[in-house]
Structures are given as structure tokens and as C-alpha cells.
Amino acid sequence: MAGYAELHCLTHFSFLRSAADPERLAERAKALGYAALAVTDECSVAGAVRMHQACQAEGLKLIVGSEFTLEEGPKIVLLAPDRTSYGALCSLITQARRRCEKGQYRLSLRDLTAQRTAHSLALWLPDPTRSMEAQRPWGEALKTAFPERLWLALGCFDEGDDVARYHQAYALGQALALPLTAAGDVRLVTPEDKPLHDVLTAIRLGRPVASLGSALHSNGERHLQPWATLQRRYPPELLAETLRIADRCHFSLAQLRYEYPEELVPPGQTPSSHLRSLTFAGAAERWPSGIPERVTRQLEHELTLIEALGYEYFFLTVYDIVAFARSEGILCQGRGSAANSAVCYCLAITEVDPSQSQLLFERFISKERNEPPDIDVDFEHQRREEVIQYIYRKYGRDRAALAATVIAYRLRSALRDVGKALGFEVAFIEKLARQARGWERNRGLPELFSACGADPSAPALRRYQALVTQLLGVPRHLSQHVGGFVISRGPLAELVPVENASMAERTVIQWDKDDLEALGLLKVDVLALGMLSALRRSLELLAPLREGPRGLADIPREDPDTYAMLQRGDALGVFQVESRAQLAMLPRLKPACFYDLVVEVAIVRPGPIQGDMVHPYLRRRQGLEAVHYPNAAVREVLERTLGVPIFQEQVIKLAMVAAGFSGGEADALRRAMAAWKRQGGLSHFRDKLLRGMRERGHDEAFAERLFAQIQGFGEYGFPESHAASFAVLVYCSAWLKRHEPAAFYAGLLNSLPMGFYSADQLLQDARRHGLEIRPVDVQCSQWDYTLEPSPQSPGPGQRGPGPWHYDYASPQAALRMGLRQIKGLQRNSAERLIQARETGGPFKSLPELRRRAQLDAGSLRCLAQGDALQALSGHRHQSHWARAALLPTTPLLGDEDPRDEVSLRPPRLAESLRADYENLGTTLRPHLSLCLSMQ
Secondary structure, X not given: OOOOXXXXXXXXXHOOOOOOOHHHHHHHHHHHOOOEEEEOOEOOOOOXXXXXXXXXXXXXXXXXXXXXXXXXXXXXXXXXXXXXXXXXXXXXXXXXXXXXXXXXXXXXXXXXXXXXXXXXXXXXXXXXXXXXXXXXXXXXXXXXXXXXXXXXXXXXXXXXXXXXXXXXXXXXXXXHOOOEEEOOOEOEOOHHXXXXXXXXXXXXXOOOHHHOXXXXXXXXXXEOOOHHXXXXXXXXXXXXXHHHHHHOXXXXXXXXXXXXXXXXXXXXXXXXXXXXXXXXXXXXXXXXXXXXXXXXXXXXXXXXXXXXXXXXXXXXXXXXXXXXXXXXXXXXXXXXXXXXXXXXXXXXXXXXXXXXXXXXXXXXXXXXOOOOXXXXXXXXXXXXXXXXHHXXXXXXXXXXXXXXXXXXXXXXXXXXXXXXXXXXXXXXXXXXXXXXXXXXXXXXXXXXXXXXXXXXXXXXXXXXXXXXXXXXXXXXXXEEEEEEEEEOOOOHHHOOOEEEOOOOOOEEEEEEHHHHHHOOOOOEEEEEEHHHHHHHHHHHHHXXXXXXXXXXXXXXXXXHHXXXXXXXXXXXXXXXXXXXXXXXXXXXXXXXXXXXXXXXXXXXXXXXXXXXXXXXXXHHXXXXXXXXXXXXXXXXXXXXHOOOOOOHHHHHHHHHHOOXXXXXXXXXXXXXXXXHHHHOOOHHHHXXXXXXXXXXOOOHHHHHHHHHHHHHHHHHOOOHHHHHHHHHHHHHHHHHHHHOHHHHHHHHHOOOOXXXXXXXXXXXXXXXXXXXXXXXXXXXXXXXXXXXXXXXXXXOOOEOOOOOOOXXXXXXXXXXXXXXXXXXXXXXXXHHHHHHHHHXXXXXXXXXXXXXXXXXXXXXXXXXXXXXXXXXXXXXXXXXXXXXXXXXXXOOOOOXXXXXXXXXXXXXXXXXXXHHHHHOOOOOOXXXXXXXXXX
16 A cells, blocks of 8 residues: 555654554554655654664655644644755754753744745644634644645544544634645554553653543554554545645655864865874874884875764864863863874874774774764763863854763663552652662563562552553653764754753753764764863872973883782772772782783673673783684684683674674674663564674683673673773872872862762872871862972882882872862852961961851861861860850951960860761771780
């Protein structure tokens, strides 16, 4: 049957308004023989990419459009017949969304001018509850906005009013000289989806299903209808009109072409020549004694491939952003596939020397795969906003926006929302949700309900379980991507709609990051990383003390002492290798070079662990197990990791060389790996993988382990390119801990909260390394931790305390605790205190401190509780007494100190320890257990 095209269809991406999945819609429409299918989500094209992919897979024509309810009342559907009208549609959606807060839109008849609706086809959906006279003015306005491009759309749903609907639409059409067409208002794929749609409606309205009444559709007929039903419901001419409308629509998302900003290239240069000049200028800085011949060959090879694929603007855009950050002293580090290239190394986008990691450029960019390059740049987490606002300033909000992330239902959120929609007790729902934390996918819902004391076979609970299962993976709303920027040459809203994010001063596009990748559109990831903040602060603290590294590139490479420290497991606070699992792995793996750190970063992950790859690698590394390769192709993939697949790239490459996957199939596997926890869909890959490996003579157990690792990577696995970039930060943070521990710990403490450890644990570790820690003091503490000269900390010629006994080439400073460590003390109060001390000198008394720093009673109480007033009033008890005795400030009394010579006993050690932990979160006093043992 090719006698019908569905022109009005909402998907899951109309968030909580539809129970129709794009893939199932495309499959069903194809099975029913539809000539075309339109995706018309409400004021959105968020579902267009998924529908585009699904329709391509089915060989079905897709029409892109959107549904709107106008402020005056009429509901319309706009369809995009060509690229111009698609751009106008996206701009209209942007205008409607940017007027409102996230999740809302506002559009009126006045907005439907010829310019804003260029070439668009419009379907008007009459309101059956309103009279023809009431709706006629709407029709006149719409006819003016869409001359020769407006239809009256009739939907019949067996709700008892089909005849009345038809007569109303026919009368309106006659009165306004408008043609009629059929349109199904599709919200379901099949009638069986109706219960899920009712639950989604209940979630959207915030009421139980049982109380919704007429807010629910009376039946499940808003689904893709078979031809026989369509013939029964609609006159033949209305069905034929759907085909004529579809024939006018020729636009496809495949026509979209992404263009990067032109202003990045100076006049008189081409993108290629400018990128080349920047690259070789950077190479000259990296190799001041002369660029090695092998490096020149590699750069020429990479630049040729970049030019052939037209990616020069992408690299120039990333370079521009990184150059801004470096000019502002913002530490950054690139990672991702293309980041670990010789070009990016020369452009200072990354500190990964490609010769250290031995990664081939073709694994990142290739003509065969035709994938866009991937470069993520991590910036200091506390200064990333400066970079984001630079991008907005440079390109404008009409040309730059963040990508979206589709937030889909997972088990706990599905349990909560379905339970509320079905009217279950909140206490029972919360019990289920708590129990579901970490619940394994292979353990069914009946077991979960039984574990919570419920009978899973009860009819109401069977319905609950069925609806939860259906809801898993269903999109709930669009959120802001952590940092994926899309930057365009022209208005971005003509490529994809832009809407407000929930965060102020942020805008997002309506497509998920995966959608951008599916269309081959480029994004730049501007991400945040706390360790970069810590490293920058450590390097800044070192600068006034002595000549030393000023940036990551200045830190000496391949230092034996640094690797020796890591081999001992002394890595508390070191980036990526400070977890308990990593601390236990370090003495076993014994990293001795940079590539060992790359493996270390990646191996303690669910992928290698679940795939039983960790112990074989360690045994082979220690020479306890022979390395065997089935053939030369597998050897090429696995030789660097001793025959054990550890990285995502190796798994994908193995699927090709060991199981016969094509490049396209391997790419589909990669995408499925990233999405299987959210969407499922790895089972058919398992069958093909096992079958392909068996056919090529590979061991069944190895194939099973490989698939187990693929599932682990779906949860959390590392590509080699990312591991190499992180390994740079592992090494740099480890070098600082080994050679400049005082600056290392101060940088970490000033960057909290981050990592695994509290300030107390970091300070304990610093003391184990022989560093002197000085208490917080209003006479010398800054807000942050600072470094002060120390005769007690180890220096040249001195060996530090056990268990490590390190020697340090430079004298180590003492760490002065910062006012930030005092719980409850506001930063603005601390800054007034510091400013008063710097301008007027040390404080002579507590009243003077109060007056000069303009401190209120609460701030003074915090300082006393934090034991920061010892220099002015003595121990804690005395400080509290002196603070409480302060008289109100008056012009007559001035700074008079009302001392009454009362002397209070100092607090006992146990009291001090308790007060330290309550008010500072740490203590510099001997531990109570030590004191008790000495009594």
C-alpha cells in the first residue's frame, strides 16, 4: 500500500506527550506500506535525527516538521519541504523557545510572517470544541501567512464524533477555500502503547492516572493505522491529498552541511596554509634545536589528511579556544581521538607527545570511516566559565550554543514516576527505589519487588512492573551537555533550534551529542577538570620560591624517582590513580614509563575487570604466562598490551580483524557500546561476534571474554586516546608530589572539593612525608593554604621520615592552613580580615580586629571555634570568653579592650580534638589514641 503518508506524528521527544519510539514508528510505518512519515514533535526537532536514522534503515521517506499551539488558540503543524523552509522552521522554534524558560515556548499568529515561514507547508488542526464562527478568524490569518500552502487537517479516532469532525472541517474548508487532508495525530505505535501513554500523561500533569478523567484520550486509536482502517475513516480524496503534500517535501537531514567560522583565518591565507604555519611554528617551539625528520613527515601526513577531509577549521577553532585559555593563565589539556596527534601537540592543545603513546593518526581520522575528529579540552573547573563566555562573546549567541543531552528513564526514576502515576504509597515507592540502587540488569523486577516484601504476581504489581519495563530508556527531558559546543559560520538557529538552558546565560541546541555525531556535525567539548585547577595552583605557589616548572610542558619527563614513588603505591592525591583499587594496582603493575601509566589509567575499569583481562595482563607482564597471538592481525592489535585487549579502540579493531566486522558494523558496535546501558541492543552484536570468531578459528572462551569486556566498556571503559591524555596529568601530579610535595598538597587543598580524599586525609599524608603544617591564624592565614619557609620540613641533604624516606632537591616549605578551613566562615568576611591586615598591619587586640575587619558576632564565633584567635586571646576557651565580653562598638569607647583578668583553664586534649574536627574537619594535634597510650 502506497496510498497514504502520515503527516502528524509525535515521538518520545515531545517529552511525556507521546509513547512512540522513533525506531518502532519507522518499522511499523514501513510494514504498513506508508509512502512517507512526518516527525512533528511539539515546537521541536529533537526527535528528527533518531527518526532520520530509523527511516533511512527502513528505506522510508521522512518529512521533518513541528507542531505548535499558538497563543490565540489554534494548533498547527508546519512541514519543511526544502532546506530554506527547514532553516525557517528552526528559527521559528528558536524564537518561540528563547522567549520562555526551559521547557516552555510562546508563539502567536503575529509571528507567522512570510519571512519566518518561508516555503513551509502548514496543516491547521481545527478545534472540535469550538464553533466555525469562532475559528474562522484564525483560518483567515493562517491563510494570509501561508498562501497556497495551508491545509485543514482532519483526524478521526472512533471517539463518536468523527462525523461531526468531518462536517466541521468540510464547512471550514468551503468557507475559506482550503483543501482538506487526513492526519492521524499519532502518539502511539500500536494500541498496546495506550497504558504507557496514560502514565506519561499522568507524569506530565503531576496527578495519578485514576484522577485524570477527560485529560486522557478515550481510546488507543492515535496510532499508525492499517490501510483498511484509513479507508473506512477518511474519504479517498483526503488520503490522496497526503501523498500530494508528501510529494512536495524533498528535504532530508542528510542535506545539512556544517560550516565553521571564517574569521579564524587571517586575510590572504587559506585554512590549510594558516593551520600549517601555526603547526610548524609550534613544532619549532617544541623542538628548539630543530624539528626531527620523523616529526616533519608525521606532520605533513596529518596535515594532508586534515586538508583532504576539510577539517582545518575544526583544528583552528580548538586552537583558538586553547590559545585564549593559555593567554589568561587557565591550565588546559586536550584529550580524545584527534587530540593525541602530532598537529595537536604542536598547537599546544595537548601535552601528549605522540611518540610516547604510539597512536596512529588514521585511528582518529580516516577517509574510510569518514568520522568527524574528536577533541575534548579539559579546563580548570573553577575557570571554565571564563572560556565558555569567551566563546559566546567571540561568536555571539546566534552562532554558538551547547549541545543537549537526552535524559532518559532509568530504573529508579521509572519506579518512582510509574508508582506515583499508579497511585501507590510513597513509602513503598521509595523502598523500591532505594533497593534498586545498583540493581543488576540480569535480575528481574519480580525479584526486586519480592526483596521489598511485595507479591510480584499481584495484578496491580504486574502492571507496575510492565509499565516500568516499558518506560526504561524513554526520553524524559533535554538537559545541558557538560561542555559540547557547536559553533557555526552563519546563524546556528538555521541548522538546529536553540533554546534556553535551566542555567542562566546558557543556551543549548535541541540535539543530543550522539545526534550531532550521527549527522557528521562537529562539536568542541569544553570540559572541566578539578586536577587542572590543583596543578595550576601548585605551580603558582612554587613560582615565588624558586625557579621551576611554570606549566605542564616544563615538568621533566620520565623521571625515575617519580616512577619509583608510584611503584610503591604512594599515590594518595595523584590524579586518576588515588582510588583504593588503583593504589593496590600500582605495586603490582609497577609502571616504569609513560605508556605504563596509559595502561594503569585504563585497566582498573569495569571493562577490563568484567572481561577478566586484568590478571592475564599482570601475569604476562611479570613473565608468569606466555603471550600467544592467534595470527598476525590480532598480534598487530594487541602486541602493545601483551595480547590482552584493554582499550576501546582495541576491542573495535578486534571485531574487524578477528570477527569479520566491516568498518560500518564496527562503528555501529562502538555506538551501541556507548548506549547499551540506556537503550540495550547488544545481543545481536554478540551473536555476530561469536559466530565470526568461531568461523575464523578463534577460541570460544576468548570470544566470550571479549564480549563481556564490550559490555563493561558500555558501563565505563577507556579509549587509549583518553587514557594517554590523562596519563600526562597522572605523571605531572605524581612528579609534583615526589619533588615539590608542599606545593602539591597546597594546590590540592585549595581546590577541594575534588578527588577521593578530604582535607584531613591529605594533611595526614603531608605530615607522613615530613611536611610541617601550621595552624590557621588571623595574623598570617590567607583564605587559601599558603607556603611559608620552614626549618622543620625536609630539604637538600635531608631524608624525609618513614615509610618512604624521600630526599628532596629543594627545601620544602611549611603549609599554613587557610581561613577556608574554618567551617561556617564566609569568604567575604575572611577577605575583609585579610584586607585590613594587609593595609593596617597585624591586629593588636580582638576589638581592633572586629573594628578594622568589620566582623559580626557570627564571624568572630567561627574564628574562635576554629582556634584562629590564639595570637590575640589565647586558647579556645579564652577566645570564646574574650569574644563574648566584647562591648558594642561606640565612638566613645573606640577599641577599648574590656579585659577583666579572668583566666580560664585550657581545653583538655580530647576537647580540643573534638572541637578541631567539628570546626576545621581536621586537627594538627597528636591523635587521642596516642595520648591515651602515653598515660
